[in-house]
Amino acid sequence: MDYVCLHDKTEIERYLRNDVHLNIYSIGDLDDFFWPYTTWYGFKSRERITAVVLIYAGLSLPTLVAISREADDAMAKLLNSIRHLLPSRFCAHLGMGLATALDETYNLESHGEYYKMALIDKVLASGKDFPDVERLSRRDLNSIQALYKESYPGNWFDPRMLETNQYFGIREENRLVSIAGVHVYSPQYQVAALGNITTLPTHRNKGCGTRVTARLCRSLLDENIEIGLNVKADNKAAISCYRGLGFRLVASFEEFTAQLKRTK
Numbered sequence: 001m002d003y004v005c006l007h008d009k010t011e012i013e014r015y016l017r018n019d020v021h022l023n024i025y026s027i028g029d030l031d032d033f034f035w036p037y038t039t040w041y042g043f044k045s046r047e048r049i050t051a052v053v054l055i056y057a058g059l060s061l062p063t064l065v066a067i068s069r070e071a072d073d074a075m076a077k078l079l080n081s082i083r084h085l086l087p088s089r090f091c092a093h094l095g096m097g098l099a100t101a102l103d104e105t106y107n108l109e110s111h112g113e114y115y116k117m118a119l120i121d122k123v124l125a126s127g128k129d130f131p132d133v134e135r136l137s138r139r140d141l142n143s144i145q146a147l148y149k150e151s152y153p154g155n156w157f158d159p160r161m162l163e164t165n166q167y168f169g170i171r172e173e174n175r176l177v178s179i180a181g182v183h184v185y186s187p188q189y190q191v192a193a194l195g196n197i198t199t200l201p202t203h204r205n206k207g208c209g210t211r212v213t214a215r216l217c218r219s220l221l222d223e224n225i226e227i228g229l230n231v232k233a234d235n236k237a238a239i240s241c242y243r244g245l246g247f248r249l250v251a252s253f254e255e256f257t258a259q260l261k262r263t264k
Helices: 009-019 024-028 073-081 138-151 159-164 208-221 236-244
Strands: 003-006 038-045 048-056 063-066 089-095 106-119 133-135 168-172 175-186 191-199 226-232 247-260
Touching (some): 009 024, 009 038, 009 048, 024 175, 024 191, 024 226, 106 236, 138 159, 168 208, 208 226, 208 236, 226 247
Antiparallel strands (some): 003 038, 089 247
16 A cells, blocks of 8 residues: 545545544644645545545644554554655654654654543533633734743744634733633634643633633634644643533644654
């Protein structure tokens, strides 16, 4: 079985929708907003896709996504087949056990285990509203960047995402102290991946993160959008917050920074 470069959105979407909650990020990347930054590889058997790997190049460091719920031989073989096509340096989101498909060619720096979660119990978030939470826009960019610099310096915030109108925050004394937004948002494909959620250390343990996330979820649910997120497996406070809003565990994966090994 040989890998193929995939170009047909409909064909890719058909495969990804076999497990919507697992593939929310990738489905969203089919949207025209993200599509120009994507490259897709797959295995086909009798014209049917059996595994898909995505490379997203819209950030400073390209990201490779190869995630499955369980050990997947087809995914491992696909990764092994396309190693020579990958960038010299990239971020990798790999299903558990898939790192061995790359470690001959790349030095892999682990950033730990992550959980992929999806909003399953939608009743818990759909009825929540908080008057102190406001919708943010491009006008708030300076305040947003100041919050991230202080509270979440390693964030994945892309200012383009403010165009989605799906960022919410809490202010105190004209200062933004908590925020929740999206990494991926596609009304066309009806999916969104939450991200860039943080609260100033001085304002934590007061429910701010729960309120901004709940308000964001309600906004997305009003559009009948499927919602997912990624969270560090050891971030117990965040996981507890998400579970309280109706999110449930879908799969685990590992995050790495991959650097091409030097040949002698």
